[in-house]
Amino acid sequence: MRELEQSFIQFDEVSFWYNHDEPWALKELSLTIKKNEFVAVIGHNGSGKSTIAKLMNGLLFPQKGEIFVDGLRLSEETVWDIRKKVGMVFQNPDNQFVGTTVEDDVAFGLENHGIPRKEMIERIEQSLKAVGMLDYRKHEPHRLSGGQKQRVAIAGVLAVAPDLIILDEATAMLDPKGRTEIMKTVQRIRKEKKVSILMITHDLHEVTFADRVIVMNRGQKLIEGTPKEVFQQHETLWEIGLDIPFVAKIAAELKQRGIPLNKQPLNNKELLEELWRLHSNM
Amino acid sequence: MEITFEHVSHIYQPNTPFAFHALKDLSFHIPSGSYTAIIGHTGSGKSTLIQHLNGLLIPTEGRVKVGDFQLEPGKKNKHMKDLRKHVGVVFQYPEHQLFEETVKKDLMFGPLNFGTAETTIEKRIPEILEAVQLPEEVLDRSPFDLSGGQMRRVAIAGILMMDPNVLVLDEPTAGLDPGGRREMMDMFYNLHKEKEMTTILVTHSMEDAMKYADYVLIMNEGRLYMEGQPEEVLIQKKKLEAVGLDVPEMVEFLSMFEEKFGTKIPFHGQNIKELASDMLRVMKWGKCDE
Numbered sequence: 001m002r003e004l005e006q007s008f009i010q011f012d013e014v015s016f017w018y019n020h021d022e023p024w025a026l027k028e029l030s031l032t033i034k035k036n037e038f039v040a041v042i043g044h045n046g047s048g049k050s051t052i053a054k055l056m057n058g059l060l061f062p063q064k065g066e067i068f069v070d071g072l073r074l075s076e077e078t079v080w081d082i083r084k085k086v087g088m089v090f091q092n093p094d095n096q097f098v099g100t101t102v103e104d105d106v107a108f109g110l111e112n113h114g115i116p117r118k119e120m121i122e123r124i125e126q127s128l129k130a131v132g133m134l135d136y137r138k139h140e141p142h143r144l145s146g147g148q149k150q151r152v153a154i155a156g157v158l159a160v161a162p163d164l165i166i167l168d169e170a171t172a173m174l175d176p177k178g179r180t181e182i183m184k185t186v187q188r189i190r191k192e193k194k195v196s197i198l199m200i201t202h203d204l205h206e207v208t209f210a211d212r213v214i215v216m217n218r219g220q221k222l223i224e225g226t227p228k229e230v231f232q233q234h235e236t237l238w239e240i241g242l243d244i245p246f247v248a249k250i251a252a253e254l255k256q257r258g259i260p261l262n263k264q265p266l267n268n269k270e271l272l273e274e275l276w277r278l279h280s281n282m
Numbered sequence: 283m284e285i286t287f288e289h290v291s292h293i294y295q296p297n298t299p300f301a302f303h304a305l306k307d308l309s310f311h312i313p314s315g316s317y318t319a320i321i322g323h324t325g326s327g328k329s330t331l332i333q334h335l336n337g338l339l340i341p342t343e344g345r346v347k348v349g350d351f352q353l354e355p356g357k358k359n360k361h362m363k364d365l366r367k368h369v370g371v372v373f374q375y376p377e378h379q380l381f382e383e384t385v386k387k388d389l390m391f392g393p394l395n396f397g398t399a400e401t402t403i404e405k406r407i408p409e410i411l412e413a414v415q416l417p418e419e420v421l422d423r424s425p426f427d428l429s430g431g432q433m434r435r436v437a438i439a440g441i442l443m444m445d446p447n448v449l450v451l452d453e454p455t456a457g458l459d460p461g462g463r464r465e466m467m468d469m470f471y472n473l474h475k476e477k478e479m480t481t482i483l484v485t486h487s488m489e490d491a492m493k494y495a496d497y498v499l500i501m502n503e504g505r506l507y508m509e510g511q512p513e514e515v516l517i518q519k520k521k522l523e524a525v526g527l528d529v530p531e532m533v534e535f536l537s538m539f540e541e542k543f544g545t546k547i548p549f550h551g552q553n554i555k556e557l558a559s560d561m562l563r564v565m566k567w568g569k570c571d572e
Contacts, residue, residue, distance in 0.1 A: 044459040045430055091457070145324060172457045175324045175486050177526055202459050241461020246531040246554075253558035259565075268535050272542045279543070279565050 007032035007068075008163055008196055009056060014065035016051055025051045027219040028065065033164065038190060038197040040207045040227075043216030044241040049200045052216075053168045056198070057086035070163060084113065087157030091169045093149035094142070096156075102144075103128065103137040106156045113160055127158035130192060131185045147178025151185055158189060164196040165189075171203060183209060204245045208266045215242070228264040247271050283349035283368060283447045283480050285312040285335065290344035292330050292504075304330040306504040308344070312497070317474055317481045319491035319512070322501030323526045328484050331501065332450050335482070336369040337362050348448065367396055370446030374453050376437035377430065385428075385436050386421040393443050406443060413473055414439045415465070431462045442473070448480045449473070455490075467494065488530040492516055492551070500527070517549050532557065539564075 009032060016026040026048045033039050043049050054060040055067055058079035067074040069082045090096055099105030103124050110120045128134040131151040136144065141152060150170055157165055167186070171179045183206055186197055199206060207213055213230045215223040217240045223230055230237075231248040238244075244252075247265050255261055259278065265271035292305040305327050312318050322328050333339040334346050337353055346353040351365045359365070373379070382388035389410070393403045411418060414435040420428065425436050438454070451470060455463040471494050474481040485491055491498050492512045500508040500515065502525040508515050516522070519529045519537055528534065533549055539561070540546045545568060547560045 044461055169457070176528060177323055204460075241459055243460035246535065249554050250535070250558060250561075253554055254561065257558055257562055259562070268538045272538055275561075275565065276542055 008035045008037075008070055009033040009198075010068040011052075011055075012066045012068075014055065014062045014067060016055060016060060016062050016064075024219050026055075026062075029219070029221060030065075031214060031221065031224075033196050033198060035163070036190070036194050036196055038186075038199070038209065038211045040199045040201060040210035040213045041216060042201060042204075042207060042213065042242060043222075047216040047240075048219040049216055050168055051219075053088065053166045053198065053200055056164070056166060057083050057088055084160060085162055086164045086166065087160055087162035088166045088168060089150065089153045089157055089170045091172050093146050093153060093173065096153050097141040097149070100140060101137065102133060102139050102141055102152050105141055105152060106159050109156050109160050123159045123161070124155075127155040128152075130158055130189050131155045132188075145178060146174045147181040150174065150178065150182055154182075154185060154189070158193070158195075162195065164198060166198045166200070168200045169202070170199075171201065171206065179203065179206070204243060208245065215240075227266055231266075232264050284314040284347075285349075285448070285480065285482075286310075286345075286347040287334075288345045288347070290334065290341045290346055292334070292339060293342045294330075296342060304504050305334075305341075308504070308506055310499055310506055310509060312480065312482070314480055315478050316496050317471075317483070317494055319483045319485055319495035319498045320501060321485060321488070321491055321498060321527065322507070323486075325503075326501040326525075327504040328501055329452065330504075332371065332452060332482065332484060335448065335450055336366050336371055363396070367444050368446055369448040369450065370441040370444055371450040372438055372441055372452060372454050374456055375434075376441070376454075377425075377433035380425040380433060380437055380440075383424060384422055385416075385425050388425055388436060389421075389440050389443050392440055396444065403443070406445075410439045410442050413442060413469070415469065431458060431466075434458070434466075446479065448482065450482045450484075452484045453486065454483075455487075470494075488516055488528060488533075492530050492532075500525070513549065513551055 011029055011031045013028045013030055014026055015024055015028055017024050041049050041052060055062060058074055070085050072078045072082060074082060097105055098108050106124045106127060107120060110123060125134065128137055131154050133148065133151050133155060141149060171182050187209065189195060190197060199210065201207065208227045210227060213225060213227050214221055215230060223233055223236065231244045234244040234248060234252055247268050251261055251265050251271055261274060263274060265274065287308050287310050290305055290308045294302040294304055320328050320331065330339065334341060334353065335348060337359060340353050341355055343355060348365060348369060351361060353359060380388055382391060389407060390403050416432065416435050425433055428436065455466050458466060467490055473479060483495065495512050498512050498515050499506060507525055508521065516530055517533050522529055536547050536549055543564060545564045547564060552560065
């Protein structure tokens, strides 16, 4: 029970299938997400990542096992309360706009939740500010860049003040600049608001910012740990069609050649600093 | 098929308040059978450029030559259909263009439209399926029952069915997982070699450009900003950063290494194993050469 109190999301041996004649999309999966934690989920296409996301806010219901969100057991009765707590940003920035201006779009979610007008205006302003899009409040969403569109989508979710934001491959259709914008935004809102983040991604660079990484394979959890711990298992990742960041590859090669690296580096700077220390003692 | 752009400009909605100059005085040459990568951030004109390759767009000024075909402003090209048979374009998320009831029907749609006999088309199918690594069992299934990666392969197969001489790929691996990305890029490279196709890849991945392309074109604000062999162009960190592009990870690492250790390891297209050896030499002897 203690665990339940601490974690915001809890999956207890959750199984899900889309069709009876297909294998389980998720099989007896247990996982937790704590308050204000940043968890990344990686895995090849079809490994069950998006199914996890859809189960978290009741777009799907499990056939077996139980899901708790903020202590509420997911069911037909609780799903509407749960959706207020869990916001989702999807892959395609063009598929999630309804408003004719940026601020109308952010307002849409609030109207659906019956928020009074005065509070709505405040929330819209706050959430657009949090994603750095306040100057664009009167702009038409479809004229924005991909990165800007996704930031507005995040603002729309933020405005409803959820406890968890799920980004389901939200950067997949963006160019490198757009991806950087989103990652900066995510880090900023994490600092400013008490919110948990679940990021489903193929981008290894994005994974390095997470507190914890869950690697999915064929509907099951294959590896779980900090980014450093996960990237050490580069052979396993490679076998299931994933990759590790460039810096982790160099570190692995150097270790093989007898360089006694102690720490798993997450970026070039960390690796070079450790090499420099070793070099000075050589 | 060789491709030449001669002072090509393209303006969307010309002579209106919405006029937008998407390409500006663009000239370059792509030799037949080469593999060219086109790089530039969003809005740099890449998509406008590739739509000139099969005549979806006609230049507002200048001339585009694709083999014997010519595209010029004001001239109706009677051979447009022929051009489109020769130039296959794989647009972003090509699986969105699937529509037939079965994979087989979808594969046959293009060639039937171009008037190829049904028996001739059917003979081609096994070869094409093999090229895109799909089993024959998929033929009678609905394309919409397949996985995302398989759907994309069907869409690509549909384009290969026309036996194009030029294959244009607009970010063909967007949305795929790293393993799927590797497989698909290797598949295109094999097709490029086996069929001696002229391949044009629009990409954000400097790694792919470095690995597969013979030549790169860097676009910025509708103009050609840089061009040359990848190992010459993609190492120019300052110049690329000035237009919002990153260098390949290897080049970035080498630059940071030099800053820290004060010794330069030159970039020569080395792989990670070779890089590790280079680094060991610098750390032991203070220089990179043996």
